Amino acid sequence: MSMPRKAALACAALATTGLLASCTSNSTDSGDSGGSTTVSSNDDPGENVVIGFSGPQASHGWMAAINRFAEEAAAQYDDVDLRVAEGTNDPSTQVSHIETFINDRVDAIVLLPTDGAALTQVATQAMEAGIPVINVDREFSDDAAARLTLLGDNYGMGVSAGEYACGLIAEHNLGDDAVIAEIAGIDSLPLTQERSQGFADALATCGQDVDNRVAAEFTVDSGERAASNLLQAAPEIDIIWNHDDDQGVGVKAAFDNAERDEFFFIGGAGSANAMRWIEAGEMEATVIYPATQAGDGIKLARLIAQNRGMSDLVQIEVPRRIVLDAPVVTADNLDQYTPMGFES
Structure with missing residues (x-):
């Protein structure tokens, strides 16, 4: 689930929650994309999109926080309709969740797979149906099963x-x-x-x-x-x-x-x-080890579904793979990270 340290840190610099929440605009004109990707301030209103989210059963403080941060991220945007499947640790149940999202023709799917290999086939089906899949924390067995893979390090x-x-x-x-x-x-x-x-x-x-x-x-x-x-x-x-x-x-x-x-x-x-x-x-x-991963996934799924890029990048496409940083929290920087703390 990791890449070499230097590469991970390079990716992480682009992907922390703080960065995504405070992006500045490279272009103030979101315009009519005509189907092509546009770059505007990340938080500017865009086309209304429906995002399906399938997360874990909240049997662990970190797992509960994954679901909470996903819902909090979606609530920041009036242009996002988040549809949340019941949390589960059963791969077959999660497969049925994704199949429902496909049948409902949602605009994007964000999921933390119970088992990456077991969810690869249904994720591929979603991608083939034109629904971008954002894979959080646990990789699929085929890179093509996800538009974006978002990982902790x-x-x-x-x-x-x-x-x-x-x-x-x-x-x-x-x-x-x-x-x-x-x-x-x-x-x-x-x-x-x-x-x-x-x-x-x-x-x-x-x-x-x-x-x-x-x-x-x-x-x-x-x-x-x-x-x-x-x-x-x-x-x-x-x-x-x-x-x-x-x-x-x-x-x-x-x-x-x-x-x-x-x-x-x-x-x-x-x-x-x-x-x-x-x-x-x-x-x-x-x-x-960021419990905010699914929240980041929701934010990026929104941009992908709206054919938008990340405004702090010159590249106008959202990357295909992002590995988040693993910073050390001490008394010196505690105030910065306290809002990210999850209850055990």
Whole structure:
């Protein structure tokens, strides 16, 4: 689900929510496109469009935020009629959602696939019917199944965490023998493997590696169990990176129960809890994995359906692939990212 770090950062510079929300006009004349793409201020009113959205079941704070940001983005525009399918984690149910959108002849479809491979065929059918598909977070098995693929950067998330850890080691003179721990998510998932690889690669640049690693399951209970096991195995730790702020509720509980706070605690994803812990001085930082992806997808689906481009680009077409950045949130930039925090 990732591309090389440099390419990801280049794409990300074009695609953050803040950029899309504050675009300035390259041309104030939206005019009559005659079927061709036009460039105007992104938020200028355009042709009325119907966008179908199929998101996940809200069984996880990040998943719930995906759906919320999609609806909030659509609500910003009087020219968007958003039709929301019931959230699901079942591929067959989601296929039926997309088939309904095709039959209804919506102008664009935005979806976070329950399973990219399982949704590829029906997404291709939508594309063949002339309905652009915006694929969020989980790629299809065929690039042609989507007009736009919009992704978070799992490898880059690990890199950001590792680079920040290296900075802490240098700043606090922790030395070559700094003890670094990692609490991963579900190890069988490619996204977890990519995050861990990015973390390891970044640590290697400052001569460090992971001394203690455990895996949880993106849930509060599993986070608490994994963190408790980690603390028992390592009597002294300098830095801990936890992949996921939802499971971080349990991780933090384990820290508190053990009365352990000698380490710098770095989180992942960007929950509201993490933002509050940073503000209170109970957490050093968290690395964003944007829950705003579907909101960005709605904004871009609107432009694509209206035959418009992104006004901050010279290129008049919306790109086919965008990888969002994985910035580190600290006490210094907390105010900027707090509105993006999601409740666990």
